Amino acid sequence: MTVLPTSLVGSYAQPDWLIDRSKLAGRFPPRVRAKELWRVDPEFLEQAQDDATLLAIRAQERAGLDVLTDGEMRRESYSNHFATALDGVDVDNPGTALDRSGHPNPVPRIAGEIRRTRPIERRDVEFLRANTDRTIKITVPGPFTMSQQAQNDFYPDDEAAAMAYAAAVNAEVRDLFDAGADVVQIDEPYMQARPEPARQYGLAALNAALDGVTGTTAVHICFGYAAIIHERPEGYSFLPELAGSPVDQISIETAQSGLDLGVLRDLTDKTIILGVIDLSDPSVESADTVAARVRRAFDYLPPEQVVIATDCGMKYLPREAAEGKMRAMAEAAAILRAELG
Numbered sequence: 001m002t003v004l005p006t007s008l009v010g011s012y013a014q015p016d017w018l019i020d021r022s023k024l025a026g027r028f029p030p031r032v033r034a035k036e037l038w039r040v041d042p043e044f045l046e047q048a049q050d051d052a053t054l055l056a057i058r059a060q061e062r063a064g065l066d067v068l069t070d071g072e073m074r075r076e077s078y079s080n081h082f083a084t085a086l087d088g089v090d091v092d093n094p095g096t097a098l099d100r101s102g103h104p105n106p107v108p109r110i111a112g113e114i115r116r117t118r119p120i121e122r123r124d125v126e127f128l129r130a131n132t133d134r135t136i137k138i139t140v141p142g143p144f145t146m147s148q149q150a151q152n153d154f155y156p157d158d159e160a161a162a163m164a165y166a167a168a169v170n171a172e173v174r175d176l177f178d179a180g181a182d183v184v185q186i187d188e189p190y191m192q193a194r195p196e197p198a199r200q201y202g203l204a205a206l207n208a209a210l211d212g213v214t215g216t217t218a219v220h221i222c223f224g225y226a227a228i229i230h231e232r233p234e235g236y237s238f239l240p241e242l243a244g245s246p247v248d249q250i251s252i253e254t255a256q257s258g259l260d261l262g263v264l265r266d267l268t269d270k271t272i273i274l275g276v277i278d279l280s281d282p283s284v285e286s287a288d289t290v291a292a293r294v295r296r297a298f299d300y301l302p303p304e305q306v307v308i309a310t311d312c313g314m315k316y317l318p319r320e321a322a323e324g325k326m327r328a329m330a331e332a333a334a335i336l337r338a339e340l341g
């Protein structure tokens with residue numbers, strides 16, 4: 001693998017013919033199913049999602065990205081696709097939980113033992129593997145985040161629920177590597193939103209999800225989609241804690257927040273998936289701007305430990321903006337590689 005590989009955090013802009021982006025915008029990502037968002041009849045939906053995935057793959061290849069995702073084209077949200085496929089959760093009689101901005105949201109209601117009875121994203125990895133020769137990454141929601149996006153009516157406490165989710169994620173992660181994934185990324189945005197419980201049991205749940213896994217793993221921690229959560233705090237409320245986790249790569253956002261990268265001093269054993277693309281603004285950064293954002297990390301980490309990435313997912317971006325921003329990443333990588341010789 002080349003130095004300074006470029007990658008998405010996961011999602012790419014979904015086509016308007018596939019999903020009603022006007023209904024997606026401005027609302028919190030759905031926790032239960034939101035089938036009404038799809039513009040294609042159920043009979044043809046998988047075919048349409050496959051075609052949209054091919055489009056996302058080719059767009060990433062054309063832009064020159066090194067690590068490709070499926071663009072999360074098949075998902076209404078980054079987490080509901082997996083979370084609603086588990087046994088033990090009732091999505092027809094949902095519960096309520098506060099989202100990270102404090103709004104009550106319909107969420108899966110844990111009504112029995114959480115069990116993953118079948119692989120959920122295995123076909124997604126197989127499809128990606130069959131359609132590109134580049135390195136591939138797939139994302140899966142983390143056990144802590146899922147525990148915060150659920151109403152627990154079954155387990156004695158939320159920690160027990162998080163550990164049950166961890167077992168489901170662990171089985172899935174193993175299957176995703178078996179299906180050909182090069183990198184599996186666990187999305188844990190709620191660790192930033194809820195640092196106290198994240199410390200109490202979230203980290204243990206993440207580590208349990210990684211238990212015995214041998215492939216390259218990543219965890220993504222962010223401030224929330226720029227299209228939904230507008231403010232960026234000074235810094236992360238939960239991050240150095242990950243130093244002790246067996247995860248290989250940590251995905252953080254630094255562009256929109258202008259994050260003080262001193263936090264990387266605590267994470268020198270990790271590869272950092274460095275968010276250097278601001279998703280709050282559809283205008284495309286120049287390659288020089290992106291390169292300058294990456295250079296900031298070299299005060300703390302050797303280039304060998306940096307992956308060039310977006311702050312969070314590109315789900316809510318217009319497609320032209322997404323394409324331009326991907327090209328800016330690839331061009332920035334080329335500038336930096338030339339500098340490094």
Ligand code: MET
Nearest residue numbers: 009010011078139189313
């Ligand atoms: N993998 C997800 C995405 O790219 C991460 C979302 S965290 C709010 O959309």
